[in-house]
Amino acid sequence: SGLYERLVTLWKAGLLTGIKTSGLNVMSTAAHAMSETAALVPATFIDSGIALFSKERTTAFTVRGYPTGFVEGGVKGWDYLRTGHSERDVGQKYDYKKTNYGKSPLGKAQQAVTDFTFHLLGAEDQPFYYGAFSRSLYSQAIAQAMNKKLKGKERQVFVDNLQKNPTDEMLEWAKEDAETAIYTNRTHLGDVARSIQKVKGGEIVVPFGRTPSAVAMQIVNYSPVGVVKEIAHEIHKGKFNQRKFVHAAARTVVGTGAMYLGVQLFKAGLIALGFPKGERERKLWELEGKKPNSILIDGKWRGIETFGPLGNLLVIGGYFQQALDSKGSPTEAMIEAMAGGAKSFTEQTFVRGVN
Incomplete structure (x- = not known):
């Protein structure tokens, strides 16, 4: 070689x-x-x-x-x-x-x-x-x-x-x-990553493409967007695929449940989202052993990446409630929640070193 x-x-x-x-x-x-x-x-x-x-x-x-x-x-x-x-x-x-x-x-x-x-x-x-x-x-x-x-x-x-x-x-x-x-x-996002890797030096920019892309798409699949994405895909194909639709809808059901749980965890103060901007709150986090994108379990803050794609749905639920509390608009809250979920994924994707 x-x-x-x-x-x-x-x-x-x-x-x-x-x-x-x-x-x-x-x-x-x-x-x-x-x-x-x-x-x-x-x-x-x-x-x-x-x-x-x-x-x-x-x-x-x-x-x-x-x-x-x-x-x-x-x-x-x-x-x-x-x-x-x-x-x-x-x-x-x-x-x-x-x-x-x-x-x-x-x-x-x-x-x-x-x-x-x-x-x-x-x-x-x-x-x-x-x-x-x-x-x-x-x-x-x-x-x-x-x-x-x-x-x-x-x-x-x-x-x-x-x-x-x-x-x-x-x-x-x-x-x-x-x-x-x-x-x-295989995912479209993974194909894009692969095309970058084929360029000389591309693997330095994107060392791992297939798996982070698959994880990212599975987060989408478990969200309410997942079933909408599948419906759009089948309309484009012009053919109904019962098995694919069934699994897309089922994942959305489970993922929506995880988002609801994330809302409740946020209300109870049991989920941490992004790292705070204020110096005082940052020091408080350090004293408590608190870290971004984590859940308090048995007295310890544990990263959501260990929960697979549903961990990110918990965070999205938390971001939704945080935005809803501050802005009062469910639509704006959902937009901020998806943005927060995307940010949390880039910060803690389960393949270490991607960033």
Whole structure:
């Protein structure tokens, strides 16, 4: 590999090295897994309502498959940590490409550092990826069993067989669900970041593009804007995609609930937003151990990034109430809330070093 590629990869590994980064990656992804599971509840109700007209089910709530997929992912994660080999492109989450540092003692040391850093973070994601993948197949299989009006043992046999022998379409949906679960899904914002990275020196400006973009879009997807965005997309396409609409609407339901919780936390003084401008209040924050974009839990202020995309929705709710208290206009409050949420994301995106 060339000198530039070696230096950039080593620098990016340095940005990601540390227990905090690994812990944050696991906690954020785990929180996202819980929010995606929670979203399946309203998704099932919305899907059943639409099915009254479409005569088709696309989604069913279940946690079946997740435990076995999680264990399978753990095994694959361990293999990836040891060997660096995987059946999927694990490194794409951090825009990582295998880099050769040569056979000198220094080169071998640099190789060990970069390989271990990226392999560890990639290994941490494998359980969540395969857990989401397996559950998605079960959810789709159950929905198809409902379409066939199967019951009891016959339904169980059908679901198990279809989960083990899924259609190509089911595999595509499962792959999309799994990539979304670990923030490796492709987005327009990510494509823009990638185009910048392709320019010489671009990776210095945007060291990580795919994952921060996926996180940002998932925050939007969980907000009230998410379902509006999906409706606009389907109108543009000229075709109704029931499954996509159902999941978009369900995420908006869960995200709106998180925003409401953020409002209540702000009223109770349990959520901190942007860093105060006044010197006196800043010193008070330091004495209390208070930090921007955090929630008071068990006597400690904890950063919202550990809560995945919903953490940002909590902050947006807090900003909404703050603006509503000062201006009294819900419209102005929502505009300020979205601006505050965007600012909080740039300050604490879960991929350390992006800024």
